[in-house]
Amino acid sequence: MTAQAVTVGDEIRRPTAIVRRLRRVSPALVLAWLAVAVVVAWALVPWLFSAADPTIGVSGQRLQAPSIQHLFGTDQLGRDVLDRVIYGSRFSLVGALVAVGVGLVAGTALGVLAGTLSRAVDDVIMRIVDVLLAIPSLLLSLSIITLLGFGTVNVSIAVGITSIAMFARLTRSQVVKVRHTDYVEAAVGSGGHFLGVLWRHVLPNSMGPVVALSALQFGSAILQIATLGFLGFGAPPPTPEWGLMVSEGRNYIATSWWLTTLPGAIVVVVVLSTHRVSRSLGREKRG
Amino acid sequence: MTGKTRSPVLQVKGLSVSYLRDHEATQAVDDISFSIDQGQLLALVGESGSGKTTVAQSVIGLLPGNGRIDSGEILLNGVDISRWNWRRLQTVRGRRIGLVPQDPAASLNPVRTIGANLGEVLRIHTRVRGSELRRQVVELLARVGIDDPERRARQYPHELSGGMRQRVLIASAIALRPDLIIADEPTSALDVTVQKVILDLLDDLRREYGTAILFVTHDLAIAAERSTEVVVLRDGRVQEHASTAEVLSNPRTEYARTLLRDAPALAGRAAPLPPAADLAAIALRADSLVQTFALGRKRDEFRAVDDVSFAVPAGTTHALVGESGSGKTTSARIVVGFRRPTSGRVEIDGIDLASLRGEALRQARRTVQLVYQNPYGSLDPRRSVEEIVTEPLRNFGLGDRRSRLAKAGDLIERVALPASVLGRRPHELSGGQRQRVAIARALVLEPRVVVFDEAVSALDVTVQAQVLRLLEDLQRDLGLTYLFVSHDLSVVRHIAHTVSVMRRGRVVEEGPTESVFGTPVHEYTRTLIDAIPRPSERVS
Incomplete structure (x- = not known):
């Protein structure tokens, strides 16, 4: 490749469109996509990455430090921490998906209603949203879990509900902007039904920033679910949930740092990666 | 004219400008030459994308970041300013060259009063301060025909109509009696009656102070009515360059003829009443x-x-x-x-x-x-x-x-x-x-x-x-x-x-x-x- 490039001088000076596009992609973004892809693969086909059962320990191999055999070390029951992280990604990702789904669907619906219906409906919805925003999200999700009961799905729903307000606000602002454009009015003027115009013109043109926000929310949902798992509101042991793993490892923090640090680092990497990806999505939408 | 020198105020010689986009240069202006004498109004006429605004921006050194003057000279009173850097150009901007922008709504600072907006050009270039500055501002506002100038100077831009804001901008362009005023589509955002008043004002100033005006417009009718000389641009090239009367009566290029035919104000009455x-x-x-x-x-x-x-x-x-x-x-x-x-x-x-x-x-x-x-x-x-x-x-x-x-x-x-x-x-x-x-x-x-x-x-x-x-x-x-x-x-x-x-x-x-x-x-x-x-x- 390099030899060819040197001989064909013209191609270096006038790179093709694809090469130019590639040059503009930042390495951080590539790494972020890679991290997201790996975690998704973990969640979909964990058995390809580890053979062992993440819930059954080997009693002879308790609390071993990271090594070639156990990259992330083992825990107090002799379970491989990396295996548990790999199998745990499913709970975190599915949980985050459900959470974002709840927030996206309910938030967008509320936002669209507020943005299109009468002033009174708008006022009522947006004041409710203000109240939701005023309550700290951890407190809100804890109260919802006490209402719904413990468990992975309930935790996800609780986390999703805390993000409804944000989705509703953003969607409403977009819808209000798009609704007053000439093309939406033209669609009404050419005989479009209210719902048809909403579906064909208003929604597609206002969803750009909302999509970027859901990618962003995905990261923070993982973090929130892990937080609730850490506090003991999520899946019961021995589920390999990331937050729960950090919580269980706390008891050994003085002697076995890897039990808390490495799962925690994975959470941080995934959250940062989704954040980076969502920023690039947002920029493309704007550009 | 008195016995002053007759050398042109602005002379543009063989100007070529290109824009860099995605590592590729696009020629926007190609080998354009013209000159404006004292007290003359030269109209730069063209459609969108013809390069007329690029020419105006090059003259005052305000090309966008990806624009570049490839060749040519821009002589202001005989001095080539085309290679000057930003700092050096600041000494001529406002003082020797005034600019009247297209959009009066976006060109005044909305959080400062009209007086402060207008006083800024005097503050930058002169030592006038305090009550003398206020007096000059009011005088300028009065000069461009704003009634009750003392009250207006205390008002904010949003309290003025579009026509009045454009007058304020003209006042700021003439504050230091520049030799050259560049007017970039100064009336296209205004109503016809207001447009006429603004054009009359520019004419008066030109006659009174002998200011040369480079008038950028898409409207051949305005150019025909007000200018002494017309340069017709298309795709960055000069199509026609002659005195206004000549372009109107005897256009040489096909493009100029099309423009003349299509300008509604020049075309006259066409639509016949439908039968019965x-x-x-x-x-x-x-x-x-x-x-x-x-x-x-x-x-x-x-x-x-x-x-x-x-x-x-x-x-x-x-x-x-x-x-x-x-x-x-x-x-x-x-x-x-x-x-x-x-x-x-x-x-x-x-x-x-x-x-x-x-x-x-x-x-x-x-x-x-x-x-x-x-x-x-x-x-x-x-x-x-x-x-x-x-x-x-x-x-x-x-x-x-x-x-x-x-x-x-x-x-x-x-x-x-x-x-x-x-x-x-x-x-x-x-x-x-x-x-x-x-x-x-x-x-x-x-x-x-x-x-x-x-x-x-x-x-x-x-x-x-x-x-x-x-x-x-x-x-x-x-x-x-x-x-x-x-x-x-x-x-x-x-x-x-x-x-x-x-x-x-x-x-x-x-x-x-x-x-x-x-x-x-x-x-x-x-x-x-x-x-x-x-x-x-x-x-x-």
Whole structure:
């Protein structure tokens, strides 16, 4: 490749469109996509990455430090921490998906209603949203879990509900902007039904920033679910949930740092990666 | 002229400018030369993309970051400033070269008073401060014809009208008596009567101070009326460069001839009255329309449309003419059923549109369609042209998929677009092409009445002329009835059969276009007509 490039001088000076596009992609973004892809693969086909059962320990191999055999070390029951992280990604990702789904669907619906219906409906919805925003999200999700009961799905729903307000606000602002454009009015003027115009013109043109926000929310949902798992509101042991793993490892923090640090680092990497990806999505939408 | 030196104030020699985009240079201006003497007004005429603004920006050193002067000289009083850096150019900007920008709304700092905005140029270049500064500011405001200048100096930009803001900008351009004023489309955002006042003011200043003016415009009529010399640009090249009288009487290039023919103000009367228009049935009748808006919390109300009535015979064009705030757009929106009038009736084929609601109103929309001013905003950016044109048919469940497509294809051909645009999205089309798509969408339902809200104002003159010809053809072939809303009297005179002149929500004069323009009765109509640029009656 390099030899060819040197001989064909013209191609270096006038790179093709694809090469130019590639040059503009930042390495951080590539790494972020890679991290997201790996975690998704973990969640979909964990058995390809580890053979062992993440819930059954080997009693002879308790609390071993990271090594070639156990990259992330083992825990107090002799379970491989990396295996548990790999199998745990499913709970975190599915949980985050459900959470974002709840927030996206309910938030967008509320936002669209507020943005299109009468002033009174708008006022009522947006004041409710203000109240939701005023309550700290951890407190809100804890109260919802006490209402719904413990468990992975309930935790996800609780986390999703805390993000409804944000989705509703953003969607409403977009819808209000798009609704007053000439093309939406033209669609009404050419005989479009209210719902048809909403579906064909208003929604597609206002969803750009909302999509970027859901990618962003995905990261923070993982973090929130892990937080609730850490506090003991999520899946019961021995589920390999990331937050729960950090919580269980706390008891050994003085002697076995890897039990808390490495799962925690994975959470941080995934959250940062989704954040980076969502920023690039947002920029493309704007550009 | 006294015995001063006769060397030109500004001399541009072989100027070439290119823009760097995605690592590739695009030539925007190619080998342009001209010069302006003291007290002269040179008009740089061209359509969008012709490079006229690029030339103006190069002269004052304000090219965008990716723009670059490739070659050529820009001599200001004999000194080449084309290679000067930013700091050095600051010494001539404002002091030797004044700039009057295009958009008066965006060019004043909204959080500072008019006095502070205007005083800034004096603060930067002179040592004048305090009460002397205030005195000079008030003097300048008075010079550009702003009444009660002391009060105005204390007001903020939003409290002034567009015309007054443009005067403030002119005042700031002449504050230091520069040798050269660059005016970049200074009147295109203004009403015709205000435009005339601003152009007169520039003329006065030119005569009084001997300032040279580089006047950038797309409007050949204005150039013809005001300039001594015209440079016609196209695609960055000089097409024609001669004295104004010569360009008007004896254009040498085909392009200049096209521009002359297409400029509505120069083209004169064209649309003949359709035969027996008075015998035809009335297609659209507006009856004592009133639209009021509440002002604040008080009981005061603002009458945006005040007892407006007109009747349009089938197959003819009626124009609503007026300046901004005259209520013409509000009236048009009532006619298409987007706004329910406070009182009054809109009858299309005997059905009162203003009384309908819900499904009945939706069905009635088939009879009347609107074409918007801005073709960039009226087409959904995410839909293909095909989807845009067939959507009205889908809305009313007319025909099946194949027949709808066939119909869209027919219409695209009718509006003189190639069939290949069907698969494209709006952003791939030019402004004129988009407006044709918007017209096709309006026609696909075969409406009785089409309302055009400033539908050609955003287009270049040659494109405008093409679209107007298209509208005339369509009207003749399909028997359409048009309601044409415009501030541009030359266009109206060109296309409308009958006209209503509106002012502050009221119709002040109405009748056949010929008689309203030929023998205007109302004083306001006369003012409007006088404001149309007229090269034949220029004062030298």
